[in-house]
Amino acid sequence: MSRTSAAVEPPADAVRPVRHPDAPAPGELLGAHYGECFGCGGEQAHGLHLQARAGEGVTVTAEFTVRPAHQGAPGLAHGGVLASALDETLGSLNWLLRTIAVTGRLETDFVRPVPVDTVLYLEAEVTAVAGRKIYSTATGRIGAPDGPVAVRADALFVEVKVDHFIDNGRPEEIRAAMNDPDQVRRTRAFEVNP
Numbered sequence: 001m002s003r004t005s006a007a008v009e010p011p012a013d014a015v016r017p018v019r020h021p022d023a024p025a026p027g028e029l030l031g032a033h034y035g036e037c038f039g040c041g042g043e044q045a046h047g048l049h050l051q052a053r054a055g056e057g058v059t060v061t062a063e064f065t066v067r068p069a070h071q072g073a074p075g076l077a078h079g080g081v082l083a084s085a086l087d088e089t090l091g092s093l094n095w096l097l098r099t100i101a102v103t104g105r106l107e108t109d110f111v112r113p114v115p116v117d118t119v120l121y122l123e124a125e126v127t128a129v130a131g132r133k134i135y136s137t138a139t140g141r142i143g144a145p146d147g148p149v150a151v152r153a154d155a156l157f158v159e160v161k162v163d164h165f166i167d168n169g170r171p172e173e174i175r176a177a178m179n180d181p182d183q184v185r186r187t188r189a190f191e192v193n194p
């Protein structure tokens with residue numbers, strides 16, 4: 001039996017992803033796309049503060065340290081928090097395509113418990129693109145970048161226009177994001193996919 005469902009399997013007409021020529025160079029930190037983002041934002045006290053770095057092709061690596069605020073069972077990371085770390089890492093791949101996309105489906109395997117204070121070493125890759133649909137996969141390892149796999153995920157992201165956020169988000173946060181003094185974050189949010 002396949003580990004993943006058909007929803008995250010690229011269709012026959014899917015193509016290989018193409019790294020955007022202006023994508024950050026391999027090794028470069030991507031930075032947060034939004035200061036209040038639970039996954040990557042620096043302004044969220046209990047957020048993941050996940051730092052993603054561009055890799056070769058359409059890949060990223062990221063690190064996330066499990067803090068006491070991220071517990072489910074005593075001393076162990078909450079599964080939803082680990083899914084968030086995978087989601088954020090996978091979401092950051094879309095910046096290498098210069099595409100704004102949201103998670104349509106995220107299928108997660110929790111392979112090993114992840115204790116508080118553990119660094120989760122994540123790597124993710126876009127495997128295929130079919131129209132607006134972006135297929136990607138990620139793993140999270142503990143102990144070291146080549147340590148044992150603790151979590152993994154397969155995902156389908158769907159490309160959206162910036163109207164997705166304007167129509168559905170709250171005006172005050174949209175305004176604040178538009179006025180963000182950080183030009184890269186503004187570009188990422190509003191100029192990539194007008």
Ligand SMILES: CCCCCCCCCCCCCC(=O)SCCNC(=O)CCNC(=O)[C@H](O)C(C)(C)COP(=O)(O)OP(=O)(O)OC[C@H]1O[C@@H](n2cnc3c(N)ncnc32)[C@H](O)[C@@H]1OP(=O)(O)O
Binds near residue numbers: 103
């Ligand atoms: C302020 C701005 C900041 C911006 C910064 C960047 C933000 C980054 C945030 C990063 C944070 C981290 C990331 C986050 O956490 S993102 C936050 C979590 N995700 C969401 O909130 C998304 C909510 N969902 C939607 O808005 C819509 O459902 C979307 C946009 C996804 C699709 O609705 P839309 O009406 O647009 O399109 P469609 O329905 O015609 O579907 C199109 C195609 O896709 C296929 N499909 C769809 N869903 C699924 C599914 N579940 N399984 C399998 N397939 C699915 C569908 O069959 C169709 O295929 P085909 O028929 O064409 O073959």
